[in-house]
Amino acid sequence: MYQALFVNTWPWWVGGILIGLLVPALYYFQNTALGVSTGYGNLVKIISRSKLPWLQGEKFADTWGWRVFFIIGMILGAFIAGRVEGRPIFSLEMPLFTEVLTWPFLGYAVFFFTGGLFLGLGARIAGGCTSGHSIHGIANLHKSSIIVTIVFLVFGAIAAAILKAYLLGGGGL
Secondary structure: OHHHHHHOOOOHHHHHHHHHHHHHHHHHHHOOOOOOHHHHHHHHHHHHOOOOHHHHOHHHOOOOOHHHHHHHHHHHHHHHHHHHHOOOOOOOOOHHHHHHOOOOHHHHHHHHHHHHHHHHHHHHHHOOOHHHHHHHHHHOOOHHHHHHHHHHHHHHHHHHHHHHHHHOOOOOO
């Protein structure tokens, strides 16, 4: 039982059901939406003591709110799950990516840092992150979230195809 709950990967549908139940639970207990980008904004505000105007708004007023602990829990949970599974504390290995691309650490760091900047920029432009729009917004039939999720999916598929074709040697588009 321990192995099934804490070590083995859960089936996709179990995670989907649990996340799906989280949306109404958050409304019932917290009267709020599920989203991750606000928590990351709060972490940036805490760590850097940033005075950026958009981090001073009402959305980020509760700096140490539940979202910060949600983010910390995701990071800590992934770390603990990896340790229980026997993975190393720190690793740069990502199966297909690092097998095909043998870049120095700085190359990986620049690549993923740039990707993170684009992800953050997209979340700011879209008015929320993929989880907020795709899980919460669609569940509440918000037209803008449905449109934004379609854009996320289409451009995510295009980016994945370009990466596979030109970086990972997967042939043409």
